[in-house]
Amino acid sequence: MKLTFDDDVEAFRAEFIAFLDQHLPAEAEADERPNSTAHIPEWARRWQRVQFDNGWLLPGHPPRFGGRDAGVLEQYVHRRELAARRIYQNFNPQGLGIIAASLITFGTPEQHERWAVPILRGDITAALGMSEPEAGSDLAALRTRARFDGERFVVDGRKLWTSGAHDADVILTFVRTDPAAAKHRGISALLIPTDTPGIERRPIATICAADDVDFNEVTFTEVEVPAENLVGELHRGWKVANGSLGHERNLLWLGYADRLDHLLTDFTPGTELDADRYARLVMDAHALRLMGSAALARAARGDADTAAISVLKLFGSEAVQRATEDALTDTGGLEHPTVTSLFSPLNPEPTAPGWFERYLRTFAHTVAGGTSEIQRNIIAQHVLGLPRP
Template sequence: MRLTFDDDVEAFRAEFVAFLDEHLPSEADAVERPRSTAHIPDWARRWQRLQFDHGWLLPGHPPRFGGRDAGILEQYVHKQELARRRIYQNFNPQGLGIVAASLITFGTPDQHERWAIPILRGELTAALGMSEPEAGSDLAGLRTRARRDGDNFVVNGHKLWTSGAHDADVVLTFVRTDPDAAKHRGISVLLIPTDTPGIERRPIATVCSPDDLDFNEVTFSDVIVPAENLIGELNQGWKVANGSLGHERNLLWLSYAERLDHLVEDFRPVTELDADHHAGLVMDAYALRLLGSAALARAARGESGTAAVSVLKLFGSEAVQNATEHALTAIGVDGLDQPTVTARFSPLNPEELAPGWFERYIRTFAHTVAGGTSEIQRNIIAEHVLGLPRR
């Protein structure tokens, strides 16, 4: 395998680096931090809009949607440069990576103009309403219902773990529109403005950030939603869901690889056992990059790689979790006392540990759940890689 890029890809990288060098906000400009994953400070809105206008927000998209029709290799080096500098591309990741992407794929031209482009430009923020109290990883078990009433839908139900909902302008909401259909059928998708009467959003504190609220419990009580807010076809929400999570998983392995690299940089072994774990971390980082590079090459050739994505998701998320656990164990009780430092917009000072090691470790459990749990990934690998029966 040749682990280098052609001249045109490197020219693309150089152009993006020049853009960052010229336009990246300073730390002084970026002093205000987001309250949640659906709150974008004013300076960050300007930064996101600038990326959109120059085609650097989502390079794989056409210019109309903030891109430049870049191929998969160009998209890779774009993400690579952002990760190397530890730069937040935007502060509404589910809005940009899932909601807007789903609207572009399944929405109408009017929905593109009304919702997708404003989300991409940072003028609106969005949350994703999938999980419910009894339907977390099992989307097919959702119970939130939408009943058709003339030109509207009437929505009743309950969503849980909806990141940033209390700050979001809209929620991409998965609802059951045919209760008599099979579990995977009869699901539809509505884009619901959060100021619609009947919506209640209650932020939920978590163990790692009791004062930094992001998760939400959202209830819908006779919420009236215009039928024109239906995304995709009626009762075809399962197709939209697969597309939504597909957008989320695109090049996800690179973020795990960069996290492993940061752990290699930030944690310095002291004992012989620490050194052994550190060596394992370095090997995991190399292995993940090699597996990811192979998947990237297949994608560049136009080959499908659903199973490979599952392998990368499983290995990457669990390698980060194991590495962080070893680091926290090696540091001992001091790892619990370290204050959390808000991550900077520009590259971190290598001498800083931000956030604290305990928070780093706690947050890794989200990575083994979000975008498809490790258990689900193992099922996919068992069936599609190992050829094992479903039962």
């Protein structure tokens, strides 16, 4: 199957290509790599602002939020052109894809100007405070509490695995404001600047590399937050949380499809066994594109399909992990893939990450955006009609 588009979508694509040809930073300018998912080098901040000012940052947004009211198919070709050149359009993905998007949906006009627009322009960066030591995938089990006296919240508790918190300027933090309410009620969302007294951010090293630090443990001790930093309604943070993850998931499958395409380029089979594994990679890449294209067509018609998003997320993340493991097995981890990428993320070295490091990073794909176990539960209930466990 060959996916084709109407003339107006192709005209949109051509305009974006012309923009990239004119404004893309030179490779020498882009030498500095980000240190975390909330650290943006100065050259990348300038690049993000140029995209925002020209409506190419997130084309589906209205112009005042860095877009041009583009439709689903136009957003798709925008992402495809970025992927074709291996361009990371920004280095604070949770800030743009989750937090700013949630503020646009649930925030006040004042919060739009104070927080959303600066995040979108790269003036400030944001982190997402959801997971806790006793509440990972189960957000409703969170224990971080906030007392509200009518003018301010006082927050006490702890968040874990908060990506980029040590470099972020603000954390969208989910807290329990009504401990007597039912499990999914009594939760609120607060914007907490990281320079507020009482916040401690402790980076957590990962197995990938000693200098690759993104996760954080964040402790809140009597942290005072003004009432105007409440996002959405008091005690109705569950709605904000679902909206936040929804923003992340809608086109998440495209990232996995792009990674599979990159693996097709980076991994060259050298033996008959390698060829079998490579064939599986080819089939997985085509299958994900075909299923994603069908979901894309439904989305363009305005049809919501939560179950399809879960299928794509589950299949895509695990296909990337499987293919990367195959490449690691076949190379013995001794070779570095040949990668041409102007904006490779979290890579302080001039060479691309080796296969071992790339494989280790795939475990994050099966967790972020909803774990594989959660996706299987959704599919079981909404596709297969099985009872809740």
